[in-house]
Amino acid sequence: MIVPGASSFSSSSTTGASSSTAAASSIEEKLNSYIKSCKDKSRKHGFNLRTQVHKELASQSIILIKEGQVCPELVKHVDTEYLVNNIRAESMTKDVTVDNMMYLSLFASKEDRNITEIFANLITKLPKFERLPPVGEMELTVNFLDPILSPIFHCPDNSKHLMWLNRKDENTAIFRPNATTVAIQQKADTVTLGYVEVKPPDFESNPELAFMDLVRLGTFSRRLMLRKNNRKVLVVQCIGYHMMFYLVSAFTEEITQLAEILSIDVPKEIGQIGCLLQKVDDFKRLFLLYEHQIETRYKILRALEEEDAAPSIDAINPKRRKQKIPSFSLV
Missing domain, CATH: 3.90.1570 (tt1808, chain A)
Known part of the structure; x- marks a missing residue:
C-alpha cells in the first residue's frame, strides 16, 4: 500500500542528503586547494609566523579556525564562519546549561x-x-x-x-x-x-x-x-x-x-x-x-608518521620580517 506523500518525502530526503554530501565534497576540494597552495609556498620560502601562522599550519594540513581572525586567502576558498559554527554546534551543545x-x-x-x-x-x-x-x-x-x-x-x-x-x-x-x-x-x-x-x-x-x-x-x-x-x-x-x-x-x-x-x-x-x-x-x-x-x-x-612529518618549525623563516602590522592576534 502506498502512503500518500511517502514517496515525495523519501524523494526530498534523498535530495537533501545528496545536496549535503555535494556541499561537503565541494568544501573539501576548496580546502585541499588552499592546503596545496600553502605547501608549495612553504617549500619555496617558508612563512613568517607574525603574519602567516594560518598558512604555516595549513602546510601541515591543519586548518586554523579562529573567530574574527582568519586568513584572507582561506576566506576566498570557504566560509570559515560556517565551519566554526558547525564545530561549536556539535561540541558545545547549547542544550547543556548549569542547573x-x-x-x-x-x-x-x-x-x-x-x-x-x-x-x-x-x-x-x-x-x-x-x-x-x-x-x-x-x-x-x-x-x-x-x-x-x-x-x-x-x-x-x-x-x-x-x-x-x-x-x-x-x-x-x-x-x-x-x-x-x-x-x-x-x-x-x-x-x-x-x-x-x-x-x-x-x-x-x-x-x-x-x-x-x-x-x-x-x-x-x-x-x-x-x-x-x-x-x-x-x-x-x-x-x-x-x-x-x-x-x-x-x-x-x-x-x-x-x-x-x-x-x-x-x-x-x-x-x-x-x-x-x-x-x-x-x-x-x-x-x-x-x-x-x-x-x-x-x-x-x-603515532602515525607522515611523509612530510619534519618538524613544522623547520618550515618557518623568521628572518623574513614583514614591516606591516600582523593581521593575526592570539588574544
Whole structure:
C-alpha cells in the first residue's frame, strides 16, 4: 500500500542528503586547494609566523579556525564562519546549561559541582587586588590558570589527570608542553588526551613565540588525533590571562581542523571573579565534551608518521620580517 506523500518525502530526503554530501565534497576540494597552495609556498620560502601562522599550519594540513581572525586567502576558498559554527554546534551543545541548584551543593550534579569548584579555587588563590609587578609563569600557572583548568580536566575518579610537566611528553619527540591531560588506566599505561601551553603576560609583546606554541600545538595534536578512533583532541593555549580552548578534529582523512571553541579572560583579582558567571554554561559544555568525546584509548600503538612529518618549525623563516602590522592576534 502506498502512503500518500511517502514517496515525495523519501524523494526530498534523498535530495537533501545528496545536496549535503555535494556541499561537503565541494568544501573539501576548496580546502585541499588552499592546503596545496600553502605547501608549495612553504617549500619555496617558508612563512613568517607574525603574519602567516594560518598558512604555516595549513602546510601541515591543519586548518586554523579562529573567530574574527582568519586568513584572507582561506576566506576566498570557504566560509570559515560556517565551519566554526558547525564545530561549536556539535561540541558545545547549547542544550547543556548549569542547573540553578548548583549553588546548593547538596542538590548539584557532578558536572555542576565541578563548576562551583572553579569559583571556590579562585576565591582561595586570587589576590585581593591586581598585582602591578609582572607575574611569572609559575605563579600564573598555580594561582590563576590551574584553579580553572583542574576542575575541568583533572578527574582522578575517571582516571583522567591534568599533569603539569617539566619534561618532554613521552608521546612526542621534540614537543615539551607545559601540561598534558592523560588517562591512566593502569600503573604503566598512560594515554595522552591533550596538551596545554602557557606563556606569561610579558610574552604578549613578543607574539612570535606564542605563534610557535600554536603551531606546535596544532602539529602534535594532529598526530595525537590520528591515534584516536573518533579523531578528536582538546588543547589549551594560555597567553598571560587569556585562555583559549581548541578542538582538534578531522574534517576528512587528510584535513585537520584546529577550531577555537571557547576563550576566556582569567580574573586577575578576587573582585573580577563575577565576570566568569556568564561562562558557567560553556564550562559545563567543555567538561562534558572532555568527559564523553575525548577517547582514553589509542587505536594503534605508535603515532602515525607522515611523509612530510619534519618538524613544522623547520618550515618557518623568521628572518623574513614583514614591516606591516600582523593581521593575526592570539588574544
